[in-house]
Amino acid sequence: MHPAISVIFFTVTSGAGFGLMTMIGLGFPMHNGIVAAFLSYLLGGGLAVAGLLSSTFHLGHPERAWRALSQWRSSWLSREGVIAIITLLLFAVYALIWMFTGQRIAPLGWAVAAGSLLTVYATSMIYAQLKTVPNWHSKLTPFCYLAFSIASGLLLAGMIGKATLILGLPTPTIIVIALGIAWIIKSVWWRRADTIGFSQTGSNTGTATGLGHLGKVRLLEKPHSGENYLTHEMVHQIGRKHALKLRAIAYILGGIIPVIMCTFALFITPVFFLLIAAISMIIGLFAERWLFFAEAKHAVSLYY
Amino acid sequence: MTLLPAQTNKKLGLVIDLDVCVGCHACVVNCKEWNTGGYGAPLGDVDAYGDNPSGAWLNRIHTFEVTPDDAPAQIVHFPKSCLHCEDAPCVTVCPTGASYKRSEDGIVLVDESMCIGCSLCAWACPYGAREMDPVENVMKKCTLCVDRIYNDNIPEIDRTPACVRTCPANARHFGDFADPNSNVSTMTRERGGYDLMPEMGTKPVNQYLPPRKKSRPEETTEIAPAFVPKAGEGLLGWLDRALEKLG
Numbered sequence A: 001m002h003p004a005i006s007v008i009f010f011t012v013t014s015g016a017g018f019g020l021m022t023m024i025g026l027g028f029p030m031h032n033g034i035v036a037a038f039l040s041y042l043l044g045g046g047l048a049v050a051g052l053l054s055s056t057f058h059l060g061h062p063e064r065a066w067r068a069l070s071q072w073r074s075s076w077l078s079r080e081g082v083i084a085i086i087t088l089l090l091f092a093v094y095a096l097i098w099m100f101t102g103q104r105i106a107p108l109g110w111a112v113a114a115g116s117l118l119t120v121y122a123t124s125m126i127y128a129q130l131k132t133v134p135n136w137h138s139k140l141t142p143f144c145y146l147a148f149s150i151a152s153g154l155l156l157a158g159m160i161g162k163a164t165l166i167l168g169l170p171t172p173t174i175i176v177i178a179l180g181i182a183w184i185i186k187s188v189w190w191r192r193a194d195t196i197g198f199s200q201t202g203s204n205t206g207t208a209t210g211l212g213h214l215g216k217v218r219l220l221e222k223p224h225s226g227e228n229y230l231t232h233e234m235v236h237q238i239g240r241k242h243a244l245k246l247r248a249i250a251y252i253l254g255g256i257i258p259v260i261m262c263t264f265a266l267f268i269t270p271v272f273f274l275l276i277a278a279i280s281m282i283i284g285l286f287a288e289r290w291l292f293f294a295e296a297k298h299a300v301s302l303y304y
Numbered sequence B: 001m002t003l004l005p006a007q008t009n010k011k012l013g014l015v016i017d018l019d020v021c022v023g024c025h026a027c028v029v030n031c032k033e034w035n036t037g038g039y040g041a042p043l044g045d046v047d048a049y050g051d052n053p054s055g056a057w058l059n060r061i062h063t064f065e066v067t068p069d070d071a072p073a074q075i076v077h078f079p080k081s082c083l084h085c086e087d088a089p090c091v092t093v094c095p096t097g098a099s100y101k102r103s104e105d106g107i108v109l110v111d112e113s114m115c116i117g118c119s120l121c122a123w124a125c126p127y128g129a130r131e132m133d134p135v136e137n138v139m140k141k142c143t144l145c146v147d148r149i150y151n152d153n154i155p156e157i158d159r160t161p162a163c164v165r166t167c168p169a170n171a172r173h174f175g176d177f178a179d180p181n182s183n184v185s186t187m188t189r190e191r192g193g194y195d196l197m198p199e200m201g202t203k204p205v206n207q208y209l210p211p212r213k214k215s216r217p218e219e220t221t222e223i224a225p226a227f228v229p230k231a232g233e234g235l236l237g238w239l240d241r242a243l244e245k246l247g
């Protein structure tokens, strides 16, 4: 599939933003005071909104984006939009109360956390629902999205918050555990993606044309000699060339460097090292998300 | 409304006969011609006369080579347009309600004024039947020529899809699959019409008729040759015998 930068940016940043909102909503210890509360709100909500806005850039008609809120009964894309907006509104109320009274209303926070995770789940389901793209059509896909969202949210919360211990463990340790879980899920996802092909449905050029029972089927002539929307959007192959290198980059920037930085953060200037960890992780996730699209094969490629 | 209708009164669609399609692309061209002036925005092209032309088409012909284990390869021209699936995944994923399936006749359409151009429906279709218009940035797909088949302003003989009307080989047929006695149902029954990628669960309405069995040199064919030279009687018979006698 064609890796559109706007969509890659969207899934990574809004994943991180909603992850941070989840942590704040769950009561992650934060600095108090109107400015600190506002900045926390700005980082979480800002990342989420920046991502959502970026996703509208790949639309043919961004000015009609509001229409996408209407079909939540059948469409995951629509559900994502609806849940995201409700969650952002709840978070704004939560943050306002926090800023002006210093109180963090727990039940409201839980609602924000639940809404954030649901939004990320809905995002992942946009891809996971597609039977036409076997790499994505897996229960593991939502787990990947949620795990990365939680890990990056935790990292950001650790960076701007004031928690030294979470669940009895030092904050950087908890972050490392979350990162570890996320990357383990992703490696399982990658291992599956490497072998899945079209085995899930058993599709091949034979079933695509229905001529398989007659013999070996191969394309002799494309419909047109040039490229078309379908070959550009769904039979995209350029990204696969550097797949292994990009995977290594994703592991190193998204996993290994943040883990090393977290280890430093256990001893000295946690904010500084966690900031480096967060930046590195986000870049690593861009590589991971690029591959999510570039490596995915679409059933229509069986016709080309 | 992107929920699918529980059932449709009619199931309009096409039968595509792979045995007779000669791959002339006439239906492709006529489809483009009609749909550029008909339903919705014109079908856009970019760089049409340049080095790298591309554009939106609702119908495309692929050509496949099929090689049996024990016989020479055969060529099959393969027209493909939207199959107006009963369980159309392209419809349910649409966030705006622009994509819908009509309950009266099962035609799958895009309301272009509502489409945000998100591409998700094209991703959901296994057949590559939807294409983004490069000029209008809205999703395009076969309309089953909805603006012809019910059109009282054109002669009755033309009230059939443009691709069907134009095919010089009669490889495309239009009809109602909900009626077991319709032309398309009968053809599908008698010729073993089949679904493309049934494993995708889309329940396509359009049916493909397989190429007929080819005779092979070493086989006695099932189909008798239309004319067997026979020289038993009459003048020719006498001539035949007379010439034979000459040695």
Ligand code: SF4
Binding pocket: B081, B082, B083, B084, B085, B088, B089, B090, B091, B108, B124, B125, B126, B127, B128, B129, B130, B141, B202, B204
């Ligand atoms: S062929 Fe593709 S576009 Fe047409 S109804 Fe089926 S899934 Fe939708």
Ligand code: SF4
Binding pocket: B093, B094, B095, B096, B097, B098, B099, B110, B114, B115, B116, B117, B118, B119, B120, B121, B122, B138, B139
């Ligand atoms: S491209 Fe248009 S028709 Fe297709 S899913 Fe998006 S809004 Fe619906």
Ligand code: SF4
Binding pocket: B030, B031, B032, B034, B035, B058, B059, B081, B082, B141, B142, B143, B144, B145, B161, B162, B163, B164
């Ligand atoms: S039915 Fe009409 S729109 Fe569909 S492929 Fe044929 S000519 Fe094109």
